[in-house]
Amino acid sequence: MSVPIKSADEIVRMREAGRLASELLDYLTPHVKAGVTTGEIDRLAHVYMVDVQRTVPATLNYAPPGHSPYPASLCTSINHVVCHGIPGDRKLRNGDIINVDVTVIKDEYHGDSSRMFFIGAPSIQSRRLVDVTYEAMWKGIRAVRPGAHLGDIGHVIQRHAESNGFSIVREFCGHGIGRRFHEEPQVLHYGRPGTGLKLQPGMIFTVEPMVNAGRPGIRGLADGWTIVTADHSLSAQWEHTVLVTDDGFEVLTVSSGTPPPPPLDA
Ligand code: MF3
Ligand code: CO
Ligand code: CO
Numbered sequence: 001m002s003v004p005i006k007s008a009d010e011i012v013r014m015r016e017a018g019r020l021a022s023e024l025l026d027y028l029t030p031h032v033k034a035g036v037t038t039g040e041i042d043r044l045a046h047v048y049m050v051d052v053q054r055t056v057p058a059t060l061n062y063a064p065p066g067h068s069p070y071p072a073s074l075c076t077s078i079n080h081v082v083c084h085g086i087p088g089d090r091k092l093r094n095g096d097i098i099n100v101d102v103t104v105i106k107d108e109y110h111g112d113s114s115r116m117f118f119i120g121a122p123s124i125q126s127r128r129l130v131d132v133t134y135e136a137m138w139k140g141i142r143a144v145r146p147g148a149h150l151g152d153i154g155h156v157i158q159r160h161a162e163s164n165g166f167s168i169v170r171e172f173c174g175h176g177i178g179r180r181f182h183e184e185p186q187v188l189h190y191g192r193p194g195t196g197l198k199l200q201p202g203m204i205f206t207v208e209p210m211v212n213a214g215r216p217g218i219r220g221l222a223d224g225w226t227i228v229t230a231d232h233s234l235s236a237q238w239e240h241t242v243l244v245t246d247d248g249f250e251v252l253t254v255s256s257g258t259p260p261p262p263p264l265d266a
Pocket of ligand 2: 112174
């Protein structure tokens with residue numbers, strides 16, 4: 001198993017791709033509101049990527065082994081949809097929660113990030129789920145440093161989700177990213193401290209926990225992509241692309257609209 005170590009030049013390009021992914025989410029944010037369809041968000045994103053950013057939407061026609069080509073330029077996962085929801089004519093409604101997940105390719109390198117949005121005023125449970133998932137992602141990111149193990153990241157994410165009564169989806173994980181969309185290592189969102197790959201400066205991977213309000217089980221829909229919770233409970237996800245630096249981490253998917261990190265004691 002070989003985990004790529006990025007050169008200084010590749011890191012510059014990954015920083016640019018990460019910033020563009022985050023700026024795309026900034027651009028989409030005012031459009032993620034009641035009455036808008038997920039297909040409209042997808043079209044806006046596509047045009048912005050191709051005509052404004054001169055980036056390539058990495059998800060469009062993405063076809064890993066065993067999958068049909070993914071038909072859209074981003075993923076929109078509403079309520080009990082865990083991930084990979086396909087944009088369409090579903091209108092956003094007050095009370096929905098939605099994850100918007102974008103991956104852009106710039107100068108051959110990928111930037112991958114997702115955020116959660118509330119449509120109208122969230123229920124107490126929705127807000128807790130989304131906030132705990134955000135805190136869990138950040139606990140994972142803050143565990144990133146040379147010499148730490150991937151199991152340290154998974155452990156703090158799992159502990160935070162489960163101690164709040166939620167559960168971690170096991171079937172999907174974070175991933176190395178660079179010139180390829182998904183490469184080694186696999187970054188599990190559960191685990192035991194001190195286990196798994198030892199981190200080195202120059203590794204780049206995503207941290208993207210999927211947290212369910214109910215049980216961890218999932219089901220895939222007949223469209224071949226959409227993943228839902230088996231018990232139809234709500235699910236949330238946040239994602240950043242992260243570089244291992246000489247003394248810790250650098251989040252690459254940042255822009256002026258990036259939500260601030262939670263307080264250290266959250
Ligand atoms: N952006 C997703 C990730 O975080 C992958 C989406 S693949 C798609 O890895 F084909 F479903 F779009
Ligand atoms: Co990802
Ligand atoms: Co993503």
